[in-house]
Amino acid sequence: MKIGMNMSSNTNKFKFNILTASVLASLSVGSLPAFAEEEKIETIEVTGIRGSLIESMNKKRFSGNVSDSITAVDIGKLPDATIADSLQRITGIQITREGGEGTKVNIRGNENVTTTLNGEQMITAGAITKLEADFADIPSTMVSGIDVLKSTQAKHLVSGLAGTIDLQTTRPLSLDEGWTALGKVEATRGSLGGEVDPSVSAFVGYNLDTRLGFTLNIAKSESYLADYTNGSQGGEPGRYGGWSFMATEANNFVQDDIDVSGDGDTNDVFYSFQGHQAANRFIERDRTGINSSLQYQITDELQLTAEMFYTKLDEYAMANAITASQAWSSETGWFTPLEATGYHNVTHVDGEPVLNEGEFYTLQSALYQARVVKAQSFTRADEKEAFNSNLQLDYVGDSLSLTLRWVHGEAAADETNSVVDSFVTDGSSIGDTYHGPGKTFISHVNPWGYQGTEAYLPDGTVVEGAYTQIPVGIAYSGGKQHWAFPDMMLDDGTTEAFGSNLNRYSAKSSNLYGIYTNADLDVIRLDGKYELDLSIPVLDSFTSIEFGARSAERTVSKQGWYGGVARTNQYGDAFLARWKDTATDAPETVESYIAPISFTELNEKGMIKAIDDFHGTTGLGTLYFVDPEVMKDPIAWHNEIYGTHVLTPDAANVYEVIETVTSAYAQLNIETDIAGMLLIGNFGLRYVETEFDVTQSEALQGTVANFNGQDFLLGPGMQKPVGNTLRTVNKYNNALPALNLALNLNPDMVLRFSYTETISTHDTDNIGGGLNVNRTKTCEQTTDTGETVFCATSGTLFGNPYLEPQQNDNMELSFEWYFSESGMFNVGAFRNKGNVKEVDVTLMLDNIPDSDGVVRGFDIETGTYTGVVPIQAKVNVPAKGDWSDTGIEMGYQQGFDFLPGIWSGFGITANYTYSPGESDLTDYYGQKLPSVGQSKTQSNIAIWYEKDGLQARIAQNKRSKMFQTLKNDGAYKFAYFTAPTTYIDASVSYEVSDLVTLSLQGTNLTEEHQENYHQWESNIDGQVYAERRLTLGVQVKM
Structure with missing residues (x-):
């Protein structure tokens, strides 16, 4: 699909290159980790669960810094369904889930985590602009091991503030000589989706006399994941909350000065959502992965x-949601409370909490007066590809070793979204009409829809002449959402259940939009190590010096767009409209340009779906929706229903960021004796120089834009496209020391200390993004020609090119006791201090115009014009805080091989993390909040068994409430949390022979769901329901 002329895209070019590279690499070269690793003090041959745990334990034991590892039970077989699911078993690791699968990862509550591949930076298509690790697009069978580095050495030139996750692949010269081959086939079925999802993977490798070798690993899987949601409208449960307002008894109900709480006054305030929804939602994923390697021992030294390493993910998120809302009206008090909880009424003035008169109430159950009831259909189509390559030459001499690497990466993520709002009500309660020139009335927007009844006071008194509404009961209890729709009286005196008649629905409004994101990475790196043999006292403690330099350039380009349907008004002027909405006016002539579209008509085309499955809810019968499946190609569907669209650039989401990083390091490795105890460690310094070359976009001025040689008026919902560009260069440098010491108290006990200083770059959206403004028509303004005005109410300034890097100082002290071959106990304390912090601020700007160019500053809650619009922005400020509170990590692992008989096959792995870190954010009461994505406590326990070819494991992951974000709503602050969760997974496998293994795995066995709330657990914002998934597999070795 061609985008408007003043917006370019290289997506198609990238796909051609990436596919070509994948085919060529599969035939010739491939995935191979670095040759010049640190020496291995002990070699363990991995067999089964026990062997995997032993190798992971030994990697931790002999590491030069604080780290943890996961080693695959066999080639391409991590112990969990996804990479993130495996990582959550490590102390300090916390994950988020989507569709029940682990995707994003943080370390000790900090999402600033860098992902590397075999020790060097990689690009993942799931996190092109972001810092956080996202493993949704990487098949777990492509990874043979994972290292989690919680402290850095000076030689770790690529690292995050919280740590680094290094993915490792299998090397051909590490295989047994000759051929190695295996294949695996799996079938997975979810308890809610009901479909059987196939997965196949294959690995082949050849090692010729440890001189020449290659590997090829291919993985292909499909999944259909239940992801039901309910709660507030406008949010994304588990990420951020829905649209909300404050409803005062004095001003925001159907009449002013109403004693809603019944306490004899009118000074109380209620927390009010703009709408409530219940969604049938599924995520469909098709993953492909290829990694291939070539290794050649040129000489004994070279x-x-x-x-x-190539990954491709095609993903479709498809949802059908029934919603009841107050449609952005000034009556934010659109309910009669049935169950409510009262709190002190606390607002914030100049950052300080202030106690006000009256009570503040949240609702658990109410009878709502819905101005609109609609059936919303949503499809998000994602295509994500990433290609990472490494060409490496290693030299190992008697004293000197050198490694020269060229790393190249490309990634593309194309996201296209289609949203259709179908009215079940007729639209009369909000004054939406289908009209001709001059707004001549033709019909309501949904002439077949239900009409409402007159609004009423909380005591049931009808208010004549106010507005009409549909009474809807909505409550939250017992981990579910409960609905009660009325039976509707028809003109002939009969009744029908609300929403039960397909012919009552109309596709009233739709929206098409998307983002194309691309990235390129090139790295040249030289590392060296020189073995020292000094006989001078003190200096003889220095065993080697490591040194290196690195130059990297990363380019990220983002191109956001809106789909504008091409129309002409009554004057014959061509215009583009983002909103395909029956009630919206054509520019200048103000007639409707979208006729009512009945479900009867769409059903004849096979586009309507009946749904009665809203898991996690009660009271909802069969309802009807535009089928998201027919919108899997969103652009094609919108062209079919509405006609030709032009994809027009969104200036707030069009930018290019070029990041150039030059770095160097020097590191001394030490080994000495202190009171008969061996001290091993390293200390060094790395120097990092960073330059950002940022090109941002400025919106075009005026109301006309040219696309493909034709002038168009910018109609309803269209954002002004790119006019001028603004280039900014920001450059900074940092010197970062690192110290890691390990004191061997005896052969089995190690005491570690580390002190490191780290920096990290930013999400490129926060550097290059532009201004996005939210506008609504509820201000009831019109132009001189009668055209509806959309008033600016709020917005977000996404990008600030002058942001300085985030900086942390990290310190850790830990003790490790290796009391048997498979037994270990460890405990550690960690602290960190932020030196620069990124904070969100609210700017009250007086230069944000409404759609007609006039600055008004409409306040939805008060219905007044303030002249300013609140804009959210990010700035850097120096951190004034001291070291954080001390966090604790504990781990225990033991195989019970000392027990007799069957009991010798059992073992246990357990860990606990306490992360009390605080951010500078404060909640409703002014109390400090944790970092985003952080739970204060997390624990894992796994009981496993391995004997006589049988392997089994059951694992529990438990975490306390997780802080997600802070919502500023006027003078109020609400912390957004995910309630505590407990997930239980299990697996069992049996080796039928040396060549064949059968397996069965279950994830989320208890069908745990996520409950999200604002400030108080009873103030439910949204709930997410994933399914139990069972996987049956067979693996064959050859």
Whole structure:
């Protein structure tokens, strides 16, 4: 699909290159980790669960810094369904889930985590602009091991503030000589989706006399994941909350000065959502992964490595949601409370909490007066591809070793969204009409829809002449959402259940939009190590010096767009409209340009779906929706229903960021004796120089834009496209020391200390993004020609190119006791201090115009014009805080091989993390909040068994409430949390022979769901329901 002329895209070009590279690499070179690793003090041959845990334990034991590891039970077989699911078993790791699958990862509550591949930076298509690790697009069978680095050495030139996750792939010269081959086939079925999802993977490798080798790993899987949601409208449960207002007894109900709470006064305030929804939602994923490697031992000193790592994810998120809302009216008090909880009424003035008169109430159950009831259909189509390659030459001499690497990466993520709002009501309660020139009335927007009844006071008194509404009961209790729709009286005196008649529905409004994101990475790096042999006292403690330099350039380009349907008004002027809405006016002539579209008509085309499955709710019968499946190609569907669209650029989401990083390091490695105890460690300094070359977009001025050689008026919902561009160059440098010490108290006990200083870059959206403004028509303004005005109410300034890097100082002290071959106990304390912090601020701007160019500053809650619009923005400020409170990590692992008989096959792995870190954010009461994505406590426990070819494991992951974000709503602050969760997974496998293994795995066995709330657990904002998934598999070795 061609985008408007003043917006370019290289997506198609990238796909051609990436596919070509994948095919060529599969035939020749592939994925191979670095040859010049640190020496391995102990070699363990991995077999089964026990062997995997032993190898992971030994990697931790002999690491030069604080780290944890996961080693695959076999080639391409991590112990969980996804990479993120495996990572959550490590102390300090916390994950988020989507569709029940682990996707994003943080370390000790900090999402600033860098992902590397075999020790060097990689690009993942799931996190092109972001910092956080996102493993949704990487098949777990492509990874043989994972290292989590919680402290850095000076030589770790690529790292995050919280740590680094290094994915590792299998090397051909590490295989047994000759051929190695295996294949695996799996079938997975979810308890709610009911479909069987296939997965196949294959690995082949050849090692010729430890001189020449190659590997090829291919993975393909499909999944259909239940992801039901309910709660407030406008939010994304588990990420951020829905639209909300404050409703005062004095001003915001159907009449002013109403004693809603019944306490004899009118000074109380209610927390009010704009709407409530219940959604049948599924996520469909199709993953492909290829990694291949070539390794050649040129001489005894020289080794050549070539590797590639390719992933592709096609994903469709599809939802059908029934919603009841107050349609952005000034009557934010659109309910009669049935169950409510009262609190002190606390607002914030100049950052300080202030106690006000009256009570503040949240609702658990109410009878709502819905101005609109609609059936919303949503499809998000994602295409994500990433290609990472490494060409590496290693030299190992007697004293000197050198590694030269060229790393190249490309990634593309194309996201296209289609939203259709179908009215079940007729639209009369909000004054929406289908009209001709001059707004001549033709019909209501949904002439077949239900009409409402007159609004009433909380005591039931009807208020004549106010507005009409549909009474809807909505309550939250017992982990579910409960609905009660009325039976509707028809003109012939009969009744029908609300929403039960397909012919009552109309596709009233739709929206098409998307984002194309691309990234390129090139790295040249030289690392060296020189072994020292000094006989001078004190200096003889220095065993080697490591040094290196790195130059990297990363380019991120983002191109957001809106789909504008091409129409002409009554004057014959061509215009583009984002909102395909029956009630919306054509520019200048103000007639409707979208005729009512009945479900009867769409049903004849096979586009309507009946749904009665709203898991997590009660009271909802069969309802009807535009089928999201027919919108899997959103652009094609909108062209079919509405006609030709032009994809027009959104200036707030069009930018290019070029990040150039030059770095160098020097590191001394030490080994000495202190009172008969061996001290091993390293200390060094890395220097990092960073330059950002940022090109931002400025919106075009005026109401006319040219696309593909034709002038168009910018109609309803259209954002002004790119006019001028603004280039900014920001440059800074940092010197970062690192110290890691390990004191061997005896052969089995290690005491570690680390002190490191780290920096990290930003999400490129926060550097290059522009201004996005929210506008609504509820201000009831019109132009001189009668055209409806959309008034600016709020907005977000996404990008600030002058942001300085985030900086942290990290310190850790830990103790490790290796009391048997498979037994370990460890405990550690960690602290950190932020030196620069990124904070959200609210700017009250007086230069944000409404759709007609006039600055008004409409306040929805008060219905007044303030002249200013609140805009959310990000700035850097120096951190004034001291070291954080001390966090604690504890771990225990033991195989019970000392027990007799069957009991010798059992073992246990357990860990606990306490992360009390605080951010500078404060909640409703002014109390400090944790970092985003942080739970204060998390624990894991796994009981496993391995004996006589049988392997089994059951694991529990438990975490306390997780802080997601802070919502500023006027003078009020509300912390948004996810309630505590407990997930239980299990697996069992049996080796039928040396060549064949059968397996069965279950995830989320208890069908745990996520409950999200604002400030108080009873103030439910949204709930997410995933399914139990069972996987049956067979693996064959050859």
